[in-house]
Amino acid sequence: MNVDQLLQHLANTLIMGGTYALLGIGLTLIFGIMRVVNFTHGELYAFGAYGLYFVSVVLGMNFYVSILFAIAGGMVLGALIELVLLRPKRGADIDTTMLLMIGAWIVLQNTEHLAWGSIAKSIPSPFPTEPLVIGPISLSWLRIFVFGVAILLIIATYFLINRTRLGNAMRATFQDTDTAALMGVNIRAIYTMTFALGSGLAAAAGALLGPVFVVTPTMGDLASLKAFAIVILGGLGNITGATIGGFILAFVEEIGAGYISSGYRDAMGFLIIIVVLLFRPTGIFARVERIG
Amino acid sequence: MTRLTPIIVLLFFASVPWWLTDQYLLHTLITTGIFILAAMSLNLLLGYTGQLSLGHVAFFGIGAYTSALTALGFDVELFGLFRVVHEPWPPVLGLLFGTLVAALCGFVIGKLSFRVRGAYFVIVTISFAEVTRLVSLNWVELTQGPLALPGIPPLTIGFPGLGYMTLWEKTENYYVVLAFIVLAYILIKRLVNSRFGRAMIALKGNESLATSVGIDVTRYLVIAAIVSAGMAGCAGALYAHYIQIIDPMIFMFLNTVTMVIMVITGGKGTLAGPLVGGLIFGLAPVVLRSYVGPEIQWILYGLLMIVVVFVLPQGIVPAIEQWFNRTKAEPLREPSVAGKGERA
Numbered sequence: 001m002n003v004d005q006l007l008q009h010l011a012n013t014l015i016m017g018g019t020y021a022l023l024g025i026g027l028t029l030i031f032g033i034m035r036v037v038n039f040t041h042g043e044l045y046a047f048g049a050y051g052l053y054f055v056s057v058v059l060g061m062n063f064y065v066s067i068l069f070a071i072a073g074g075m076v077l078g079a080l081i082e083l084v085l086l087r088p089k090r091g092a093d094i095d096t097t098m099l100l101m102i103g104a105w106i107v108l109q110n111t112e113h114l115a116w117g118s119i120a121k122s123i124p125s126p127f128p129t130e131p132l133v134i135g136p137i138s139l140s141w142l143r144i145f146v147f148g149v150a151i152l153l154i155i156a157t158y159f160l161i162n163r164t165r166l167g168n169a170m171r172a173t174f175q176d177t178d179t180a181a182l183m184g185v186n187i188r189a190i191y192t193m194t195f196a197l198g199s200g201l202a203a204a205a206g207a208l209l210g211p212v213f214v215v216t217p218t219m220g221d222l223a224s225l226k227a228f229a230i231v232i233l234g235g236l237g238n239i240t241g242a243t244i245g246g247f248i249l250a251f252v253e254e255i256g257a258g259y260i261s262s263g264y265r266d267a268m269g270f271l272i273i274i275v276v277l278l279f280r281p282t283g284i285f286a287r288v289e290r291i292g
Numbered sequence: 293m294t295r296l297t298p299i300i301v302l303l304f305f306a307s308v309p310w311w312l313t314d315q316y317l318l319h320t321l322i323t324t325g326i327f328i329l330a331a332m333s334l335n336l337l338l339g340y341t342g343q344l345s346l347g348h349v350a351f352f353g354i355g356a357y358t359s360a361l362t363a364l365g366f367d368v369e370l371f372g373l374f375r376v377v378h379e380p381w382p383p384v385l386g387l388l389f390g391t392l393v394a395a396l397c398g399f400v401i402g403k404l405s406f407r408v409r410g411a412y413f414v415i416v417t418i419s420f421a422e423v424t425r426l427v428s429l430n431w432v433e434l435t436q437g438p439l440a441l442p443g444i445p446p447l448t449i450g451f452p453g454l455g456y457m458t459l460w461e462k463t464e465n466y467y468v469v470l471a472f473i474v475l476a477y478i479l480i481k482r483l484v485n486s487r488f489g490r491a492m493i494a495l496k497g498n499e500s501l502a503t504s505v506g507i508d509v510t511r512y513l514v515i516a517a518i519v520s521a522g523m524a525g526c527a528g529a530l531y532a533h534y535i536q537i538i539d540p541m542i543f544m545f546l547n548t549v550t551m552v553i554m555v556i557t558g559g560k561g562t563l564a565g566p567l568v569g570g571l572i573f574g575l576a577p578v579v580l581r582s583y584v585g586p587e588i589q590w591i592l593y594g595l596l597m598i599v600v601v602f603v604l605p606q607g608i609v610p611a612i613e614q615w616f617n618r619t620k621a622e623p624l625r626e627p628s629v630a631g632k633g634e635r636a
Contacts, residue, residue: 037411085598094410095344099556099601102346106549106594110587221545225422228415236411263430270419277407277416 004136009258013251015143018150019205021246023223024230025157025239026201032237033174033194035094039101040081041202042224043108048074048203049210049219050116053123063126067149067207074203075196082195087188105224112217120214146208153204154243160197161239170194174237202227222266229269233276248272298477301567305470309463317578318462324574325469326531331554331566332476333523338552339561340484341516342496343409347401347417348524349548350424351394355525356532356542357428357435359383359390360444363533368433383447387529394525395518402517406510409499418545425543440539447533465534472530473567476523481563483519492516496561546590553593557600559607568608 023045030038051070055061061069085100127141161167172180173190181187206223213219230249234241249269257265312318334348365380405416428435435441447468448458459465483489491512495502503509532538550573558569573593580589604611 031411037414088602095342096601096605098344098411098414099552100598102549102552103594103597103601106546106597107591110590110594114585114587114591225418229419232412232415261430264426267423267426270423273416273419274404274423277404277412 005258007135008137009254010251011137011139013247013254015139015147015250016254017247017250018147018154019208019246020226020230020250021154021243022150022201022205022208023227024234024242024246024249025154026198026205027227028231028234028237028239028242029161029170029194029201030198031231032239033170034086034191036086036097036195037094037101038195038198039098039105039224040108041198041227042220042222043105043112044074044078044199044202044220045206045223046112046215046217046220047077047108048206049123049215050112050121050206051203052207052210053121053215057121057123067204070207071200071204074206075200077203078199079192079196081199082192086191086195090188090191105220109217109220116215116217118217120216122214123211125211142211146212149208150205153201157197157201158239166190166193226266226269229273232273302470302474306467309466315462318466320575320578322462322466322469322534323531324570325466325473326527326534327550327554327574328567328570329469329473329476329527329530330524331551331558331570332473332480333520333527334551335555335560335562335566336480336483336516336520336523338555339559339565340489340492340496341513343406343513343516344414344552345417345517345520346414346545346548346552347419347421348520348551349543349545350401350417350421351398351521351524352528352531352547353424353428353538353543354397355390355394355528356538357390357441357528358393358525359386359529360441360532360538361434362386362389363445364441364443366434383445383533384449387447387526387533390529390532391522391526394528395522397525398517398519398521399514401521402514406513406517421543421545421548425540428540428543435540438540440537442537444532444536444538446536447530459533469530469534472526477563477567479519479523484563488512488515549593553597555607557596557604557607559609559611562607562609562613565607565609 023041026044027038027041030036030041048070051073052066055069056063056066081104085104086097089097089100125142125145127145129140131138131140132144159167161170169180169185169190170193172183172185173187173194177187180190202223206219226249230242230245233245233248234243249272252268252272253265256268308321309318312321330348330352333351334345337343337345337348361378362381363383363386365378367375367377369375401417401420405413405420408416429437431437432439446459446465449468457464459468484492491502491507494505494507495509495512499509528542531542554569554573555566556569557572558567559565577589580592584592600607
């Protein structure tokens with residue numbers, strides 16, 4: 001184990017952690033406010049990647065504009081899912097909505113299969129292939145861009161939640177739905193917006209990582225599971241927890257893949273879940289009681 | 293329903309190999325039967341205790357791999373320290389070990405994951421399934437990874453002194469699977485109607501209340517998980533010896549989804565639910581595959597799942613039971629108590 005290698009791993013951690021945090025924040029928002037375990041989250045991630053592919057490669061539009069389109073598309077799809085599936089079942093027990101979301105997950109994933117075929121697609125990016133070299137670390141420009149955008153989106157989400165009227169209403173709904181409704185918060189609108197926002201963040205993560213890796217119809221499965229791991233780590237409904245959880249997951253994966261075995265990279269998140277539950281079943285940053 | 297219905301259904305299915313000549317259909321019935329067995333085990337958790345386990349395919353796969361490896365033998369080096377060599381054993385022992393190892397995993401996972409409920413439980417079970425999939429994919433020395441484990445011998449059954457029979461034919465396999473389903477049915481029926489079953493139903497209805505009257509909730513949940521996992525492992529072992537080749541695809545999440553769809557469509561928390569749901573979804577591909585590709589089939593399954601949640605949230609069997617009881621006993625009973633007390 002040498003220092004240079006470790007530094008490179010840490011740099012990779014930062015870059016992956018940003019997008020993981022986006023995924024986690026989206027999922028934790030939806031769970032915290034709506035009490036819905038969103039199994040379609042990974043599909044929205046895949047949708048974002050395919051959205052970027054469609055707009056930038058098939059339609060041939062500008063790369064940066066395409067990312068905006070992909071995020072907007074994810075938000076619209078999320079809002080639709082909420083309106084069609086979740087709104088009629090508001091107040092149903094958590095298992096019922098979970099089954100609905102699993103059904104939606106299967107439909108979305110196989111629609112992607114049908115629409116795009118199972119061959120992986122790659123998205124060209126406008127960045128130079130020559131990496132940026134800082135001392136012992138080398139980073140591709142694309143990854144730096146991904147990191148920057150992810151951090152921007154995280155800050156924007158914090159601002160939205162903590163500094164705006166909409167965020168205020170969301171936090172009120174999170175604390176006590178009935179009281180919020182009595183104070184004049186339009187709960188139905190908040191739910192739709194929350195789901196759209198969470199879905200938009202997932203689509204953003206997909207659009208950002210799409211050009212880094214390749215785009216396949218099943219890419220959403222692991223994304224969903226990783227998002228769950230991040231959210232368990234941070235405590236369901238805890239945005240700061242999800243942000244830190246995203247970076248922790250990226251770190252554990254990077255170190256696990258680098259020093260143990262790259263085949264088990266994706267297993268690290270699940271091991272985290274198991275360890276967290278063994279030693280601290282309320283999550284590392286938990287505020288809310290989860291048992292019962 | 294009358295007491296005779298299960299007997300009539302059983303006789304019907306016992307007669308199938310006598311008149312069914314289509315080998316492909318018989319094959320589908322066998323694999324459907326194996327999945328029904330797995331769905332029945334899932335129903336024990338999902339239907340009777342109300343815990344949605346989405347990692348059930350892990351137990352199925354663990355049973356399949358354990359049984360296959362017991363029968364095939366293996367030679368692995370653990371942590372580069374010592375070697376474990378195992379000579380091939382008879383497949384029946386594999387079936388036994390597959391069941392036991394899966395039950396043991398059920399115990400460990402139950403102990404671990406019943407510390408949490410609801411959403412957390414679901415996520416823990418999915419994670420567990422994903423870890424087992426990655427292990428089966430990456431521990432190439434033991435499982436041959438994506439290259440699959442071929443040449444798994446079929447089961448040999450028999451008793452000392454009476455002679456032995458190796459299950460090469462489809463008909464023989466069909467009867468073995470049918471026998472296991474009957475066994476599982478009786479086991480679940482007895483469990484559910486025992487003190488244990490009443491405790492499970494109590495804790496599904498109101499966990500705090502169940503605890504307050506002295507039911508050790510976690511203990512009962514862990515027992516349910518052990519039985520359920522063992523049964524799923526047994527189904528997996530049957531699958532391995534019937535298909536004779538297994539690969540990490542067995543841990544596919546879609547397999548769990550298939551089981552869940554079978555249970556909720558048929559009726560969770562009913563004895564007949566997984567059988568009805570299992571038959572529908574086990575045989576549906578036979579009809580569907582001549583018209584549409586697998587993607588469309590899955591899209592239809594997903595849509596159906598959504599429709600069932602909206603239209604028939606209790607599933608098919610309770611709906612029929614309710615209708616049956618209402619037409620029979622309407623003048624005597626209130627409709628609210630007409631649904632049999634089998635479910636909570």
